[in-house]
Amino acid sequence: MATLGTVLIASPAATLRRRLAKAVRSAGYAAVMTTDEVDTGRALCRRPILAALLSFGPQVDPPIVRSLRAITEVPILVLAGEPVSEPDVVSVLDAGADECFRAAVGPEELGARLRAALRRTERPESRAIETPDFHINLVDRRAVRGGEEVRLTPIEWRLVDLLVSRSGHLVSRESLLVRVWGAAPAARSHDLRVHMAAIRRKLEPDPGHPRYFITVPGLGVRFQGGELTSN
Numbered sequence: 001m002a003t004l005g006t007v008l009i010a011s012p013a014a015t016l017r018r019r020l021a022k023a024v025r026s027a028g029y030a031a032v033m034t035t036d037e038v039d040t041g042r043a044l045c046r047r048p049i050l051a052a053l054l055s056f057g058p059q060v061d062p063p064i065v066r067s068l069r070a071i072t073e074v075p076i077l078v079l080a081g082e083p084v085s086e087p088d089v090v091s092v093l094d095a096g097a098d099e100c101f102r103a104a105v106g107p108e109e110l111g112a113r114l115r116a117a118l119r120r121t122e123r124p125e126s127r128a129i130e131t132p133d134f135h136i137n138l139v140d141r142r143a144v145r146g147g148e149e150v151r152l153t154p155i156e157w158r159l160v161d162l163l164v165s166r167s168g169h170l171v172s173r174e175s176l177l178v179r180v181w182g183a184a185p186a187a188r189s190h191d192l193r194v195h196m197a198a199i200r201r202k203l204e205p206d207p208g209h210p211r212y213f214i215t216v217p218g219l220g221v222r223f224q225g226g227e228l229t230s231n
Contacts, residue, residue, distance in 0.1 A: 004028045004029050004050070005029055005030070005048070005050040006029065006030045006031070006032055006047070006048060006049055006050060007024045007029045007030070007031055007032075007049070007050055007051050007052070007053060007114065008031075008032050008033075008034065008040065008043055008044065008049045008051070008052040008053065009021055009024065009031055009032070009033045009034070009052075009053045010033070010034045010035070010036075010037075010039075010040040010052060010053065010054045010055070010056070011033075011035070011053075011054070011055040011056065011079075012035050012036065012056065012057070013055070016055055016079075016103065017033045017035075020053055020055075020079075020110070021033060022107070023106075023107035023110045023111060024053070024110075024111075024114070026107055026111065027107075027110070027111030027114060027115070029050065029114070032047070032049070037056075037064050037067065037068070040052070040054070040068060041067070041068060041071060041178070044068065044071060044072045044074070045071060045072075045178055045179060049072070049074055050074060050075075050118060051074050051075040051076070051077060051114060051117055051118060052068065052072070052074055052075070052076050052077065053077050053079060053110075053114075054068075054076060054077070054078050054079065054097075055078070055079040055080070055081075055103050057081065061092075062091045062092050062094070062095035063095070065078060065092055065095040065096050065097050066095040066096055068096075069095065069096030069097075070172070070174075070175050070178075071175060071178045071179055072179075073165075075098040075099070075114075075117035075118060075120070076096060076097045076098055076099075077097070077098060077099040077100075077101075077113065077114065077117060078092050078097045078099065078100040078101075079100075079101065079102065079103035079105065080092075080100055080101070080102060080103060081102075081103055082102055082103075082104065084100075084102065088100075098117050098120070099113060099117060101113065127139050127165075129164050129167065131212060131225050133145060133146075133203070133204070133205050133212075134146075134150070134203050136160065136164060138160075138161050138164060138165070141157055143160075143202075143203065145202070145203060150202050150203060151202075152199070152202065153195075153198075155180060155195055156195055156198060156199050156202075158179075158180050159176065159180060159192075159195055159196065159199060160199060162175075162176060162179055162180070163213065163221055163222070163223040164223050166223070167223050167224065168222070168223070168224055169222065170216055170219060170220050170221070170222045171220050171221055171222065172219065172220040173189070173192065173219065173220045173221070174220075175220070176192060176220065176221065177189070177192060180192075196213060196215065196221060199213055200213055211224075211225055212224060212225045
């Protein structure tokens with residue numbers, strides 16, 4: 001039977017993982033399970049995940065949420081043990097979680113919360129950006145410059161998507177490396193430079209003096225000069 005997609009369940013507690021997986025599957029989703037922060041980060045980077053359910057103990061853990069939010073945009077739902085204080089909930093939401101609720105939640109409520117979180121993050125049918133020099137449609141994976149289609153490799157598209165989706169914001173080098181390659185910062189730094197140079201050759205009017213894909217030395221890359229729209 002086809003599923004609606006895959007939900008990641010992260011918890012060191014085997015009983016809780018199994019209970020959540022059963023609830024997720026009853027809601028029509030597939031479940032993949034991890035036990036710690038490292039494996040959770042790898043799973044988010046290496047396979048299509050719709051949302052993540054996290055429970056790393058009786059207390060919420062903002063640093064874990066913050067580190068995972070740096071590498072993914074999927075909804076992060078944190079399940080906390082009881083009692084959980086209001087400051088704890090505030091801290092985990094401020095760290096990047098989309099929801100924080102009690103780990104003892106019933107299966108029907110969990111399914112409803114999951115569906116609500118996914119509705120809020122659904123991508124529009126069309127996402128396009130127009131600049132004076134080129135047009136990009138991120139959904140159709142189509143780039144046009146000077147009336148001619150530009151062919152980008154799958155990795156180049158991944159980088160363009162990450163940067164254009166955050167138009168005007170600096171995306172850290174570490175985030176780009178982990179999101180695209182699932183690699184530690186030092187492992188693929190050369191590859192990142194090579195692919196960014198290729199993107200500039202294909203899209204920038206003057207690749208040696210880029211006006212759209214701007215590298216901030218030692219920090220990351222920022223896309224500027226266009227506005228993302230949806231139809």
